Amino acid sequence: MLKIDERTFLLEGKNKGKFPYCNCLLLDSILIDAGLGDVGAVKDRVEVVLLSHTHPDHVLDAWVFNEMGRKVLSPEGFETDIDTLANRLADELAEYWKEFVKGVGLRGFKSEKYEEGLIFENPEIIAYKLPGHTLDMHVFLIDGRIMYGADIDLTRFGPWYGNPESDLEQFRKSIEELRKMDFELYISSHLMKVFSREEFDDRIEEYLRVFDERDRLLLELLEDGKSLEDLVEISPFYRKKPYAKELLDFFERNMIRKHLDYLISRGLVREEDGFYYRN
16 A cells, blocks of 8 residues: 555555556545455445446456445446446457456446546546547546546556557547646556656656557568468567467457558558558
8 A cells, every 4th residue: 555645545456456456546435446356455444436447457346345335436338247348348259258357356336427527526536538448448637636547557568459449549649638637646557656747747758659669560570461360479569478368369469450550541551362561
């Protein structure tokens, strides 16, 4: 647990806050995101759970708070039963996805819905919808000074957009929009660190450069023609897949495909008979 101020604490999820868990923010009796993997230390303090989006690592423990009779809030327009989540986030691998997330403890859950804008007055929490990572992702500005950035997570891996609904170009725009917002401190859902504004500004530049670095990697690989499956096998983005390889291949395939579509739209790559070539 990392104390930010008298009422605000950053809580580390299992596996150092890495997938399938996340770090969460506790503000008085409000818990932002529910991916700790073990809520024992906070269950008696939490009255409301506020979810930034419906990825499994951010909603993992939501059902636990349902069972305790606590209020759970999730983005308007997105259902939270396990079948809907699986079909939305994993498409043809829905059944595989369900088995994987159930294995780490996820269950469907019930929630009230929130929309973009002011959610709470004390502490003041304002939600900003920043899609791209998912359709439903929000960041939260707390008391005008602390930004909880959810999965604009500043990790060295870089931006993640591996679901069917993820949008590479929209995500880049959302990150640029976040850069323009006014705040003093920044919290990532996957790093156990409080970033000053200056540290955030430096780190977000590195984070954004990953988009271009991935384009560069693909262009190098496409000097000789390669199929999409060739590229997935090379794994230029993930490199290592220590678990659930079929699922991670699916996510990386989606990310590569989105880059290829972008590069084709820019006239930098062409597709011929299922193979991609650098122009």
